[in-house]
Amino acid sequence: MPAAESTPFVSVIVPVYNAEKYLRYCVDSILGQSYTNLEVILVDDGAKDSSPAICDEYAAQDDRVTVIHQTNGGISKAQNAGLDAAHGEYIAFADNDDILDRRNIELLLHALLSTGADMSKARWRQFGVSQLEEVAADAAVGADAPGTITVFEHPLAAYQTVFCKSLRLIGDKLGRHTEARYFNEANWCRLYKRELWDGIR
Template identity: 35%
Template structure:
């Protein structure tokens, strides 16, 4: 590996920003981009049918900085907006930044430097969770360093989707915090089409399945803003079908079977989360929640989860697994209710 200490080239980097109703956060995001130390960038803003003042803010910035191009579309979701931006981008290297987040002014310069040093297809950095203005370093996943194709395959097979000791995925499943070689981006975005949740994780799996090398940086350079109400996702019945499609796509991509041992545990974790969402949906009565679980419960996800490895699970998690597999929804709902009650009493 030929390591270079200086930037020998300054390739064009396209930064794609999907935008939807983020007027409160947008200026900070755009300021962090136009102030980049690395200057050879284009900033592709894609307004996804915003109904607030976001598009006016975009126009103001586009008038001030010729590196900004603004694209508008009817509301079609983040994957569509990213694809639209990608098709209008000219750079050989692609980054995605969410419009309610912001980045270090050094992020592109340091990522390009890492790419040129290690000659890789993708560079990743770490990030901060920004919670009520406080910047909290995220859990580093995977370990920083250089990964050739063999090490990437080992990573996929070990815990890309699920780590039985932590229940975390071994790789952060986000398209932001990455610098991608252009040729890998379109397939990643297409893999996420039709999904309303976890589309980034599908995209990342497609990328890691395809690239020859990557470099993971130690430095946190991206700031993920946790908006009020964002940490607790509200229930949506669409999620059941979403995750059936999610696992179908994973299996279609995973022709070499890297995820075969991880999918059952991940499916069980998703099932538990969906049932919990149903039983904590305060818009419904307790009986309506029970009926909703029975109606929406996915037999496909249950079949995927039946081979979950429960050896490293605690007693509480093993009990949940048993209740889900035996469709003991009423008991599971009571279990969730008692947990909520205990947490409220502790407060």
């Protein structure tokens, strides 16, 4: 594989709104990725706390960070502004209260490049504000590479299956892979080929 293809450029889009308590954890986790050929687009969606200043601080410290300031329009408007500004061949989204595992982009990109898929998805876990330090420390270590990568050739069928509880339970009893349970409507914890977003906002 040519060197240029082995390190494609990735855009990580982060809508930001009143996130001063946890924004640094999020941005630090992105800038600390093991995969470094990326840009971070912080979209300040009219935040009324110190979040806009924190965004500008990161942009002044790291040239991979771009900040967009706009009047409040909601998360979709912020994500769309990020998409319009993105330069990457691959697109990822993070919420301003997410903490990404150190190898998140590396492993998601590996899954795409090794399978030819259009989108890759990882597991995630919920945590509370009281766990920020602990989760950030765990994430900074970096996850082990997965033993397997499950490919869904018919993602709509997989999506429908995961929301049918009886099928999920039967699958568990039969010892089937249950990775589909991590399908949901959120766009974070995924990596997309950029062309999936062409013409879509």
